[in-house]
Amino acid sequence: MGLIPWRLRKYTFQKGNKPYNKGKKYRNKTLPAEKGKFVRLPKDLYDLVTKSVHKKNVQLIPASTKSARFLRPKPPTKTEVEKCAENETKTGSEKNSFRLLRINELEQMWNEVFIEHRQISPMCTGFISWDLSAEQQRGAWREKASCNKCSYHSKMFNLYNEVIAKKRGRRTAAINLSIQVALNHIAISTTGLQKLFLGSNIPAPSTSSMQHSANVVSEIIEEYNQKDLVQKRKLLKEINILRGDNPNIINIQADGMYNNPIYSGMGKTPFQPATQCTYNMLENNTYKHSIVSTRQVSKLCSNKSEHKTKTKVKSHKGHCSANIEMHDSIGSEERWAKDCLLDLKNDGLEVQEITTDPDSRVSL
Ligand SMILES: [Zn+2]
Numbered sequence: 001m002g003l004i005p006w007r008l009r010k011y012t013f014q015k016g017n018k019p020y021n022k023g024k025k026y027r028n029k030t031l032p033a034e035k036g037k038f039v040r041l042p043k044d045l046y047d048l049v050t051k052s053v054h055k056k057n058v059q060l061i062p063a064s065t066k067s068a069r070f071l072r073p074k075p076p077t078k079t080e081v082e083k084c085a086e087n088e089t090k091t092g093s094e095k096n097s098f099r100l101l102r103i104n105e106l107e108q109m110w111n112e113v114f115i116e117h118r119q120i121s122p123m124c125t126g127f128i129s130w131d132l133s134a135e136q137q138r139g140a141w142r143e144k145a146s147c148n149k150c151s152y153h154s155k156m157f158n159l160y161n162e163v164i165a166k167k168r169g170r171r172t173a174a175i176n177l178s179i180q181v182a183l184n185h186i187a188i189s190t191t192g193l194q195k196l197f198l199g200s201n202i203p204a205p206s207t208s209s210m211q212h213s214a215n216v217v218s219e220i221i222e223e224y225n226q227k228d229l230v231q232k233r234k235l236l237k238e239i240n241i242l243r244g245d246n247p248n249i250i251n252i253q254a255d256g257m258y259n260n261p262i263y264s265g266m267g268k269t270p271f272q273p274a275t276q277c278t279y280n281m282l283e284n285n286t287y288k289h290s291i292v293s294t295r296q297v298s299k300l301c302s303n304k305s306e307h308k309t310k311t312k313v314k315s316h317k318g319h320c321s322a323n324i325e326m327h328d329s330i331g332s333e334e335r336w337a338k339d340c341l342l343d344l345k346n347d348g349l350e351v352q353e354i355t356t357d358p359d360s361r362v363s364l
């Protein structure tokens with residue numbers, strides 16, 4: 001130990017000095033609260049930790065003294081799929097994927113490309129491949145080819161056939177509409193089809209474009225179904241004539257189906273839980289029991305905010321998919337049956353016998 005200057009000696013430890021807190025204990029004193037550590041989480045984890053359980057309640061979860069203290073979040077962690085997508089150009093994994101192409105257009109494309117390449121650079125021995133960086137997806141695909149040795153690039157080729165339309169603008173690929181027709185017959189929709197595509201290693205079409213095609217197709221399907229029902233009612237008359245019966249008299253069976261069973265709200269709500277109903281009327285004259293008339297009833301509309309102020313359906317701007325008021329009784333099958341029977345009446349058909357269940361009051 002070195003020599004301490006004279007002026008500082010009074011501040012040094014003196015022999016026999018007692019510290020002021022020697023032998024004392026903390027009593028009736030709360031210890032300072034332990035504060036959580038500072039952490040910087042990735043955005044996705046940050047949202048999981050801090051956001052409220054109920055989507056409508058926008059308040060953040062209140063922090064307790066023990067909870068960690070969050071700094072501004074980092075960008076979200078990349079999923080394995082995203083990492084693969086980033087390395088696509090390096091690994092060439094896109095070359096392992098599949099496309100939906102029309103054979104006719106594909107044959108024409110390659111023949112045109114080979115002939116053109118030979119004319120432009122006759123001595124080139126390069127490998128002609130698809131230029132995947134330039135490809136365009138319109139449900140079906142537009143592709144172009146390029147050579148890996150010379151600077152040859154072909155034009156873009158539509159590898160699909162188009163729907164003939166009177167409207168101006170780009171024509172739709174026929175496959176977009178035909179897929180929607182098929183989707184109308186099965187229980188999967190846009191998301192289901194996207195999963196099928198991705199599972200088959202085919203790039204999936206976007207949700208918005210598929211919804212657009214679905215809107216176009218569903219109106220046409222409805223129109224053709226109405227025409228088809230008229231044909232079926234006509235056929236019933238002909239069958240009656242061939243059997244030597246009164247051509248205008250038929251027997252029917254009828255019932256309604258709901259998206260939620262009417263009884264499912266028992267004890268939970270005084271209202272009817274169903275929002276959509278389909279009412280079918282089938283003929284009982286032939287062994288096929290074909291549908292001869294049908295009604296689709298819906299209280300659902302994608303523009304639901306409009307219905308808060310305007311109670312009447314189809315009174316707001318844009319498309320309104322609801323066709324009955326919210327306060328209407330969806331279970332009044334009598335009303336839907338009446339509409340169906342009017343269809344039969346317009347085609348000169350009368351009902352002699354009706355088979356149905358007692359909940360519909362149709363027989364009264
Ligand atoms: Zn070449």
Ligand SMILES: [Zn+2]
Nearest residue numbers: 301303320321
């Ligand atoms: Zn509406």
